[in-house]
Amino acid sequence: MGRITLDKVTKSFGATEVIPPLDLTIEDGEFTVFVGPSGCGKSTLLRLIAGLEDVSSGQIRIDSKDATMVPPAKRGLAMVFQSYALYPHMSVRKNIAFPMKMAGIDEAEQNRRIEAAAKALNLTDYLERKPGQLSGGQRQRVAIGRAIVREPAAFLFDEPLSNLDAALRVGMRLEISELHERLKTTMIYVTHDQVEAMTMADKIVVLRAGHIEQVGSPLELYHTPRNLFVAGFIGSPKMNFIEGPEADKYNAHTIGIRPEHITIGTGDGPWSGVVNVSEHLGSDTFFHIHNTGLAETITVRADGEVGFRHGDRVTLTPRSDVIHRFDAQGQRIAA
Amino acid sequence: MATQHSRSAARLMMAPAVVLLLGWMLVPLTMTLFFSFKKYLPLRGGDLGWVGFDNYIRFIDSSAFWPSVQATLVIVGGVLAITVVLGVALALLLDQPMWGQGVVRILVIAPFFVMPTVSALVWKNMFMDPVNGLFAHLWKFFGAEPISWLSEASMQSIILIVSWQWLPFATLILLTAIQSLDSEQLEAAEMDGASPVARFGYIILPHLGRAITVVVLIQTIFLLSIFAEIFVTTQGSFGTRTLTYLIFQRVLESQNVGLGSAGGVYAIILANIVAAFLMRIVGKNLDA
Numbered sequence: 257m258g259r260i261t262l263d264k265v266t267k268s269f270g271a272t273e274v275i276p277p278l279d280l281t282i283e284d285g286e287f288t289v290f291v292g293p294s295g296c297g298k299s300t301l302l303r304l305i306a307g308l309e310d311v312s313s314g315q316i317r318i319d320s321k322d323a324t325m326v327p328p329a330k331r332g333l334a335m336v337f338q339s340y341a342l343y344p345h346m347s348v349r350k351n352i353a354f355p356m357k358m359a360g361i362d363e364a365e366q367n368r369r370i371e372a373a374a375k376a377l378n379l380t381d382y383l384e385r386k387p388g389q390l391s392g393g394q395r396q397r398v399a400i401g402r403a404i405v406r407e408p409a410a411f412l413f414d415e416p417l418s419n420l421d422a423a424l425r426v427g428m429r430l431e432i433s434e435l436h437e438r439l440k441t442t443m444i445y446v447t448h449d450q451v452e453a454m455t456m457a458d459k460i461v462v463l464r465a466g467h468i469e470q471v472g473s474p475l476e477l478y479h480t481p482r483n484l485f486v487a488g489f490i491g492s493p494k495m496n497f498i499e500g501p502e503a504d505k506y507n508a509h510t511i512g513i514r515p516e517h518i519t520i521g522t523g524d525g526p527w528s529g530v531v532n533v534s535e536h537l538g539s540d541t542f543f544h545i546h547n548t549g550l551a552e553t554i555t556v557r558a559d560g561e562v563g564f565r566h567g568d569r570v571t572l573t574p575r576s577d578v579i580h581r582f583d584a585q586g587q588r589i590a591a
Numbered sequence: 592m593a594t595q596h597s598r599s600a601a602r603l604m605m606a607p608a609v610v611l612l613l614g615w616m617l618v619p620l621t622m623t624l625f626f627s628f629k630k631y632l633p634l635r636g637g638d639l640g641w642v643g644f645d646n647y648i649r650f651i652d653s654s655a656f657w658p659s660v661q662a663t664l665v666i667v668g669g670v671l672a673i674t675v676v677l678g679v680a681l682a683l684l685l686d687q688p689m690w691g692q693g694v695v696r697i698l699v700i701a702p703f704f705v706m707p708t709v710s711a712l713v714w715k716n717m718f719m720d721p722v723n724g725l726f727a728h729l730w731k732f733f734g735a736e737p738i739s740w741l742s743e744a745s746m747q748s749i750i751l752i753v754s755w756q757w758l759p760f761a762t763l764i765l766l767t768a769i770q771s772l773d774s775e776q777l778e779a780a781e782m783d784g785a786s787p788v789a790r791f792g793y794i795i796l797p798h799l800g801r802a803i804t805v806v807v808l809i810q811t812i813f814l815l816s817i818f819a820e821i822f823v824t825t826q827g828s829f830g831t832r833t834l835t836y837l838i839f840q841r842v843l844e845s846q847n848v849g850l851g852s853a854g855g856v857y858a859i860i861l862a863n864i865v866a867a868f869l870m871r872i873v874g875k876n877l878d879a
């Protein structure tokens with residue numbers, strides 16, 4: 257079991273309030289991702305749940321029991337740190353065994369769980385090495401192994417992949433998702449990478465300055481962002497925002513259109529502009545269009561085969577059914 | 592960066608320093624060796640010629656030799672034990688955020704700036720004097736008979752004085768080591784269910800291993816040759832005659848340079864035995 261409820265939780269460091277009153281429920285077995293820009297309080301929130309920081313007010317419940325004053329070790333949660341926080345003088349085996357040793361689990365059971373975790377994480381060959389003799393990805397796996405063997409009620413991850421290179425990140429992302437499928441344990445995952453958020457989450461919590469901007473499934477956030485911040489944060493490349501006369505046509509202060517919902521061409525179209533930069537990814541090409549009279553730059557996502565160059569005049573056709581409308585306060589106007 | 596060319600340039604530029612250091616070390620060493628094979632009594636006839644290994648045999652046969660080796664080792668061992676244990680404790684304490692941290696840290700370091708002679712005199716006259724010392728007053732206050740520290744507990748007193756001097760050094764090095772410990776490691780251990788004692792034993796102490804090694808090795812070098820503290824307190828009596836002090840007595844009090852030089856060579860040998868022994872025990876902490 258691992259249902260975590262935050263009830264009017266606040267956190268201040270001295271006079272600065274980092275988390276204003278915040279309510280959130282994380283269901284048992286759910287993969288929840290906290291995303292938000294740097295410094296928005298993601299790590300702080302996670303550390304509050306872990307018990308590494310004390311809440312300033314409010315209540316944290318784990319499986320409907322009040323855990324606000326329970327010390328970290330007694331909350332039954334396991335955390336994977338960004339720096340891995342492995343114990344450098346212990347072998348991989350001893351690292352993984354450490355939480356079990358502290359819990360007084362007998363030797364045979366310890367070894368059984370270590371072998372199982374090592375097998376699941378491809379660490380069997382490295383058990384006798386020291387963390388300093390492992391690659392970043394292997395260290396990450398040891399940190400995860402150390403968390404798994406405790407059989408916690410929930411896993412907490414604080415940007416666990418941010419120290420890895422791109423290819424490894426994709427691989428580890430899959431491994432963590434598979435782990436979640438297999439264990440079906442609650443996981444809370446902090447990242448500022450919205451691709452990780454979109455691909456891994458059952459539920460995304462978008463934070464800004466300690467506030468929850470929106471909570472929902474990845475597709476909910478993608479299709480119906482509640483405000484300009486979420487609209488701009490979720491989706492890559494970023495959504496285009498247009499103000500002024502063009503927005504007025506839609507009875508909105510601002511309209512948003514995603515780059516993938518604009519067709520680029522040379523024939524007739526409602527909008528036109530000049531290609532400035534084109535980014536070729538192979539499968540896709542991103543065009544940055546200037547001189548449209550709508551916004552400084554309009555980003556368009558096109559098929560990889562489409563080949564416009566710098567300076568080409570092009571026309572743009574937005575899909576009118578997926579235009580997002582926002583009012584002057586930046587809130588979504590329901591369709 | 593080290594190309595062939597820059598390496599030879601570096602060697603050339605280091606040469607004067609290396610030659611100077613080598614001379615600095617070799618000249619006294621050779622002279623000690625030279626005199627140790629002579630009968631040389633400056634006030635009683637001067638250089639009386641070569642005597643082979645006579646001085647070595649006489650020095651080691653003297654009834655004062657083995658007790659002096661023992662006294663040396665007891666002082667070194669006692670001071671090391673006290674400074675390392677208290678140093679770790681003080682470093683842990685100073686690492687805690689507290690009011691007036693800066694001032695407290697300076698106060699802790701202060702004893703290191705006091706000259707050995709001065710500090711030994713202060714201890715001898717202000718604290719340990721059986722009539723006027725602070726300890727004597729304290730003992731009298733509780734109705735006890737004041738202890739004449741330097742004669743009744745001479746070894747303990749010297750160890751206390753020297754430990755007081757070296758504690759700041761140990762504390763300082765251990766404090767910087769504690770501060771370099773990644774706080775996430777401690778947090779991870781906390782989440783793993785380690786009690787404060789377990790966190791100290793499994794995380795902090797192993798992390799301090801290298802710093803403790805450095806403290807032990809450096810202090811040993813200096814402690815093997817402590818002199819001032821003994822000179823101004825017990826003058827080598829009451830079982831506090833270390834090897835260094837014995838050599839001093841042979842050379843200056845008995846005016847026997849040859850015998851003292853032989854003792855000096857024994858001191859070098861003792862230092863090397865201690866060093867080899869220490870490297871065996873703690874040296875592996877230094878390879879990372």
Ligand SMILES: Nc1ncnc2c1ncn2[C@@H]1O[C@H](COP(=O)(O)OP(=O)(O)OP(=O)(O)O)[C@@H](O)[C@H]1O
Nearest residue numbers: 269274292293294295296297298299300301447448
């Ligand atoms: N111990 C502390 N004392 C004072 N302020 C703190 C402390 N820890 C964090 N903060 C502040 O709280 C805010 C949130 O920090 P937090 O570490 O939670 O951000 P984050 O969302 O995890 O950012 P990042 O993505 O960069 O890791 C920041 O403005 C930070 O300066």
Ligand SMILES: [Mg+2]
Nearest residue numbers: 298299300415
């Ligand atoms: Mg963070």
